[in-house]
Amino acid sequence: MKKPGLLLRIVLAILLGIVLGLFLPEAVVRVFVTFNGLFGNFLSFIIPLIIVGLITPAISELGKGAGKWLGITAAIAYGSTIFAGLMAFLVCMLVLPRMLTEGSYDEVSNPEEALLTPYFTVEMPPVFGVMTALLVAFVVGIGLTLLRTDTLHKGFVELRSVVEMVISAVIIPFLPLYVFGIFLNMTRAGQVWDVVTTFAGVILLVFALTLGLLLLQYTVAGAITGRNPLRALRTMLPAYATALGTSSSAATIPVTLRQAVEAGVSRPVASFVVPLCATIHLAGSTTKIVSFSLAVMLLSGIEINVGIFIGFIFMLGITMVAAPGVPGGAIVTAAGLLTSMLGFTEPQVGLMIATYIAIDSFGTATNVTGDGAIAMVVDKLSGKELHREHFVETEEGDLVAVPDEGEPYLQDDDRG
Template sequence: MAKRLKFNLLILVLAAIVLGIALGSLLPGWVVRVFVTFNGLFGNFLSFVVPLLIVGLITPAIDELGKGAGKWLAVTAGIAYASTIIAGLLSWGTSMLAWPRLLRGNDITELADPESGLVTPFFTIDMPPMFGVMSALVFAFVVGVALTQFDAPALHQVFSDFREVINIVISKVIVPLLPLYIFGIFLNMTHAGQVWSVIRSFFPVVLVVFALTLVYLVIQYSVAGMVAKRNPFTMLRAMMPAYATALGTSSSAATIPVTLRSAIKAGVSENIASFVIPLCATIHLAGSTIKITGFALAIMVMFGMPTPAPMILGFIFLLGIAMVAAPGVPGGAIVTAAALLESQLGFTPEQVGLMIATYIAIDSVGTAANVTGDGAIAVIVDKLAGHPGHRDLGLHLPHEDEPQPANA
């Protein structure tokens, strides 16, 4: 089901881009305006939902991270978060070196100008959020951490159920409408004669980001090899079935059994692999962070937006936190990141739409980097734990047939 849903979404997004480009110069202005009106409504709805999404996903995620494995859960989560942040920093540094050169002459600031030829909606409906993004983050952390300190079954259940509500909103409302939203964006850009400059600009960005995910995998396994005193390329080669499976499924959940077997083949003890792999499928999104950071900075360079270091650094650290709770539905990571793109970087709905379209188009690349990197973390934790038994960790080891959380 996850594979089919993800595959269908990718096909729909690609179809939306192609149709938007093909029809943008053919359809009359009033038809384009209908879709632009929908985009305005959908964008406002996203702004309303985002703070609720943060509370509904991050709060129970923190609550659950505080249970069960104690010390080793904290160690694994710390390594995973550090890996995600380093991935973002690497993407930031590479972007600042590459994008000004590769994207020179590709200024598309006219997209941000309402008088540049873009069609405006018939009407808009304001949907102000109940509270801001930063307030949502603070609330989620305060409540989530507090829930790990005392036993409150009813409150735990409330936030667990609220997470299901948010997941339903994402999977049944937001994600199915994303292709239509992206179609409207490309339709409008083509109608205004701007789309080809965007496509031409993003092609080198996609190539560089893909190469960067491969480089970071080598870095991860080099560190793991030094810690475990083993050949990093031998371990990385053992993880290739997981990488290939993730490329095909674009789903961490569907890939968990293969990732687990690959990690054991790479030399990780079975009990450590059975603990670390499912956990990291939820909290370790280094590949996704590389993509989001790289694409965001490319858009900022093309739009001529300022990129001050404190703002980008704050965005990366907050993105690492948000990725922990990114839902395991198609497009979940970029939907979660949309809040930070708007609140921290000042992205417009058109810019967020470009991010969503580009991200989903090569979503499997980030997922493959995520799950393959999980093996490196398992190697490190295995070495630190000294191959302890199940009783030492106090873990419930998941069976391959059990449903697993995962991120897109």
């Protein structure tokens, strides 16, 4: 039998946590609370390494490939991600205060008073902080784009493989158990029903925001390219549906590429833009993280500083580059910013993870569908510059970007 997807496992974990939390004795619940404490500490330890291991090679790779158009595509993708975050911030600031009661879950921010405590804890201090990790990634990544040697770059690519293995083999498999422990503990504390019903409204709002975002993206792309935006969006729907099932931008690349070509994008441009944007364009994921974090802050009575939160959105847009092509990777990567910039506690980060993954596939579907709009824009702006002269065809029939030096540039992994 096929292994249940992450979404199904998360839903089952939430339901079991709510049901079992009603009658399991406190001693048993504290066992899971102890696991959550250990797992949460491990997340705090690994997140800076995730940032360095994933962002550094990603930035270094932005200096290669099709020259200036790689930078232009990255800038468009980053702009789209930031716009999505700012749009979600504006809408949520207008709507959420009318939906939620500010400070109604203030006890969630102080788990020692409202929730059960673990039997024991094991300190796992990170090698360095999140902001230090981001600075290291930026400095080393940019430096690698200026070096002609590939030795250090290959080392960070191997580090990326190790980090992605930890995410896929340890973090993602244990996330359902982590979410189960959170809802089990919340049920014992009498909080879960109000939280679940409250976030149901936020989920509907986020879904509406992602649909509005796609309409805006394709309206802009249609205005630039002179194409019918609704027809182009309809052409990309198979990619949207595929991402709903896989919850992975990387796994959806073949379908996104095919549909982008059907939407009128030249194959060389689509072959260049789609794999790149699958890694760096996460507008849908940013929309969800911004919306849910604002909801948690309102519910917990945390003061929302507009300047700090806008800074959080800009940093989130960069950190999203580190989100690997696995379900739930974006929220795991963003957890460090939630704690360092917004002051989230472990239960609050747990709520973010649970609600985010509950509709993870919709954010991923928004990401990959938006990639088609970016491909349309780059195709129009580049004219013929990216159509043939910057690509060579391999024996297998694949188009490979060629940098200024004239040597084919191949990625070291399956990101494109």
